Amino acid sequence: MYGTIRIERNEQGKAIPAAEQSLGFGRYFTDHMLLVDYEEGKGWHDPRIVPYAPLSLDPAAMVFHYGQAVFEGLKAYHCVDTGEVRIFRPDQNAKRLNRSNERLQMPLLDEDFFVNAIQALVRLDAKWVPQKKGASLYIRPFVIATEAGLGVRSSSRYLFVVILSPVEAYYDEGLKPINILVENHYARAVQGGIGDAKAAGNYAASLKAQALAKEKGCAQVLWLDAIEKAHLEEVGSMNVFFRIGREVITPSLSGSILAGITRDSIIQLLCDWGVPVTERKISIAEIVQAYEEGTLEEAFGTGTAAVVSPIGSLLWGEKQMDIQGGGIGELTQKLYDAVTGIQSGSLPDSRGWMVSC
Amino acid sequence: MYGTIRIERNEQGKAIPAAEQSLGFGRYFTDHMLLVDYEEGKGWHDPRIVPYAPLSLDPAAMVFHYGQAVFEGLKAYHCVDTGEVRIFRPDQNAKRLNRSNERLQMPLLDEDFFVNAIQALVRLDAKWVPQKKGASLYIRPFVIATEAGLGVRSSSRYLFVVILSPVEAYYDEGLKPINILVENHYARAVQGGIGDAKAAGNYAASLKAQALAKEKGCAQVLWLDAIEKAHLEEVGSMNVFFRIGREVITPSLSGSILAGITRDSIIQLLCDWGVPVTERKISIAEIVQAYEEGTLEEAFGTGTAAVVSPIGSLLWGEKQMDIQGGGIGELTQKLYDAVTGIQSGSLPDSRGWMVSC
Ligand SMILES: Cc1ncc(COP(=O)(O)O)c(C=O)c1O
Ligand SMILES: Cc1ncc(COP(=O)(O)O)c(C=O)c1O
Numbered sequence: 001m002y003g004t005i006r007i008e009r010n011e012q013g014k015a016i017p018a019a020e021q022s023l024g025f026g027r028y029f030t031d032h033m034l035l036v037d038y039e040e041g042k043g044w045h046d047p048r049i050v051p052y053a054p055l056s057l058d059p060a061a062m063v064f065h066y067g068q069a070v071f072e073g074l075k076a077y078h079c080v081d082t083g084e085v086r087i088f089r090p091d092q093n094a095k096r097l098n099r100s101n102e103r104l105q106m107p108l109l110d111e112d113f114f115v116n117a118i119q120a121l122v123r124l125d126a127k128w129v130p131q132k133k134g135a136s137l138y139i140r141p142f143v144i145a146t147e148a149g150l151g152v153r154s155s156s157r158y159l160f161v162v163i164l165s166p167v168e169a170y171y172d173e174g175l176k177p178i179n180i181l182v183e184n185h186y187a188r189a190v191q192g193g194i195g196d197a198k199a200a201g202n203y204a205a206s207l208k209a210q211a212l213a214k215e216k217g218c219a220q221v222l223w224l225d226a227i228e229k230a231h232l233e234e235v236g237s238m239n240v241f242f243r244i245g246r247e248v249i250t251p252s253l254s255g256s257i258l259a260g261i262t263r264d265s266i267i268q269l270l271c272d273w274g275v276p277v278t279e280r281k282i283s284i285a286e287i288v289q290a291y292e293e294g295t296l297e298e299a300f301g302t303g304t305a306a307v308v309s310p311i312g313s314l315l316w317g318e319k320q321m322d323i324q325g326g327g328i329g330e331l332t333q334k335l336y337d338a339v340t341g342i343q344s345g346s347l348p349d350s351r352g353w354m355v356s357c
Numbered sequence: 358m359y360g361t362i363r364i365e366r367n368e369q370g371k372a373i374p375a376a377e378q379s380l381g382f383g384r385y386f387t388d389h390m391l392l393v394d395y396e397e398g399k400g401w402h403d404p405r406i407v408p409y410a411p412l413s414l415d416p417a418a419m420v421f422h423y424g425q426a427v428f429e430g431l432k433a434y435h436c437v438d439t440g441e442v443r444i445f446r447p448d449q450n451a452k453r454l455n456r457s458n459e460r461l462q463m464p465l466l467d468e469d470f471f472v473n474a475i476q477a478l479v480r481l482d483a484k485w486v487p488q489k490k491g492a493s494l495y496i497r498p499f500v501i502a503t504e505a506g507l508g509v510r511s512s513s514r515y516l517f518v519v520i521l522s523p524v525e526a527y528y529d530e531g532l533k534p535i536n537i538l539v540e541n542h543y544a545r546a547v548q549g550g551i552g553d554a555k556a557a558g559n560y561a562a563s564l565k566a567q568a569l570a571k572e573k574g575c576a577q578v579l580w581l582d583a584i585e586k587a588h589l590e591e592v593g594s595m596n597v598f599f600r601i602g603r604e605v606i607t608p609s610l611s612g613s614i615l616a617g618i619t620r621d622s623i624i625q626l627l628c629d630w631g632v633p634v635t636e637r638k639i640s641i642a643e644i645v646q647a648y649e650e651g652t653l654e655e656a657f658g659t660g661t662a663a664v665v666s667p668i669g670s671l672l673w674g675e676k677q678m679d680i681q682g683g684g685i686g687e688l689t690q691k692l693y694d695a696v697t698g699i700q701s702g703s704l705p706d707s708r709g710w711m712v713s714c
Binding site for chain 2: 029148161188191194204211
């Protein structure tokens with residue numbers, strides 16, 4: 001498509017963190033990175049895998065000024081069945097990256113190229129994929145505007161980059177419920193905005209509310225819609241699900257939240273299991289009512305980093321609502337086990353989600 | 358404050374564009390730039406003026422992923438009275454940059470340092486300040502997150518950069534009215550969001566609507582509030598003013614628009630002149646009504662780039678509203694002449710807006 005990927009090997013190589021070493025998240029990076037240039041008229045060109053190294057950008061590069069920057073996040077796993085390295089649903093990240101590109105007036109990438117290029121990069125750095133249970137190789141593709149020029153407009157040049165980071169299991173010793181603050185002052189996104197794109201600017205917009213939530217002992221913020229401040233949107237970098245009685249509910253893709261790939265996977269699993277799951281508007285008032293009636297059975301977040309994250313309590317103004325007595329719901333645990341089982345190769349992958357390198 | 362500014366001169370120097378050469382906007386950059394590092398625990402340090410050159414950043418630098426990037430824009434002029442170079446209201450940009458920093462969880466800069474550092478940089482590159490009427494040296498300060506690490510949180514490291522670009526008068530041959538599209542689908546910002554910060558992400562969010570407006574023959578978009586889609590906000594990178602009958606109205610600083618420094622200057626001038634000016638909510642319905650009653654006398658945008666920009670027509674759905682028959686209002690022209698007169702040194706600066714280098 002864009003020509004063959006040229007490979008310049010990193011001959012030195014860095015020390016791979018030892019198995020007993022704490023990896024954290026996004027702290028270590030592998031030996032190589034993928035780069036592809038875009039220029040108006042010429043398209044995407046010169047795909048290359050090169051030693052991981054700083055990027056050199058003009059101080060007038062538009063990414064610094066006008067925020068054309070979108071990214072993705074996915075993971076590769078060392079699978080216990082065959083010992084192969086496999087990536088979770090990379091085609092979905094390719095599609096979503098293009099939706100982000102489109103929204104921010106950035107050029108689309110060929111989706112097959114996206115997957116193939118990531119496979120090639122992960123293959124080359126395969127020894128960096130951790131083997132510890134639950135650990136994985138986090139893959140971070142991103143696109144940034146590189147034209148040097150001021151004046152608000154789309155850049156005529158871009159750089160597509162993929163970097164890799166070995167990361168720990170989010171929950172090292174079993175799932176741990178988190179406290180969530182329902183945010184009723186700050187907004188992250190609004191209908192007509194870019195909340196459904198994975199754009200860098202959305203995250204900067206979320207940091208202040210996030211910091212205030214931490215001060216109140218909450219790990220994350222649950223956003224309300226910016227217009228009515230009534231309907232639930234998503235949590236930090238996770239989508240959110242509630243089980244009220246027998247119904248599982250997740251906010252519909254209203255245009256202001258990200259279409260999570262974990263969210264989609266969870267919905268598919270629930271459907272397969274015959275558990276009623278509804279994508280619809282859900283208000284904080286409905287949650288409060290369910291809580292008071294004793295039917296708010298479970299709540300959890302879903303995202304690539306944590307996979308499934310049980311919500312132990314919701315703080316809404318002065319009101320603290322504990323869920324499952326702050327423990328872990330049965331369905332939450334079952335979903336976590338199912339998704340991580342498929343990812344690690346300990347459960348069969350009947351949906352073809354895993355892609356070998 | 359942060360230690361003395363170390364200066365490393367650019368011994369080669371670039372060719373300065375000739376007087377008859379078209380400068381455009383933000384296309385040429387001067388010989389030097391200012392850099393200051395920030396590190397948690399250490400604060401801002403190592404201020405230095407160095408030859409203009411690419412920045413080297415880790416591919417995991419947070420600015421690329423989570424959008425912590427804020428900027429300012431101001432101008433230095435070659436003044437016709439004494440031949441001095443003077444900067445327009447830099448103290449106001451220092452204040453606004455800090456409001457942006459604060460909103461995006463970024464470290465504040467000492468405001469006196471901001472002004473002094475810019476003075477020093479402009480002084481060193483003073484020969485780049487164009488002398489042509491209306492031309493100026495555009496100053497672009499910005500702050501970006503430089504910590505290498507993934508995971509959504511505030512960066513622990515930042516870089517403050519100032520670059521300079523000689524720019525043409527926006528209106529080379531007298532003011533020229535522009536057509537504006539009133540945007541009723543896309544949103545740029547919302548109450549509780551970061552629309553009142555000069556954050557890079559806000560501009561990426563505006564590009565698509567901007568491109569669609571261009572297709573309809575409009576130069577810019579006039580945003581409506583994202584909640585009711587009823588009240589006027591601002592235009593692209595300008596604030597907006599309307600004269601209805603004898604009253605001049607500009608949207609109040611609701612939290613979702615930028616507090617323009619030109620806007621503030623215009624309000625001060627109007628007050629001094631005894632022209633009634635009101636900062637308040639103003640709806641598109643009110644504009645349509647005034648248009649139909651024949652009392653919509655003038656409309657203009659205000660911003661550092663164009664100073665004052667007459668609006669010749671507003672397109673609102675199918676409705677095209679011409680203002681001043683597509684010509685230039687008397688007050689619009691008078692304000693343009695007054696501000697540019699003070700900036701160029703041809704009119705007295707009774708308010709102390711101009712700061713010598
Ligand atoms: C804002 C936001 N919402 C939801 C998600 C979950 O998406 P996914 O399941 O694809 O990781 C993420 C993380 O990527 C996110 O950043
Ligand atoms: C979004 C936005 N609104 C308004 C303005 C006008 O502000 P100022 O007059 O300070 O240039 C600008 C330009 O800086 C802007 O980017």
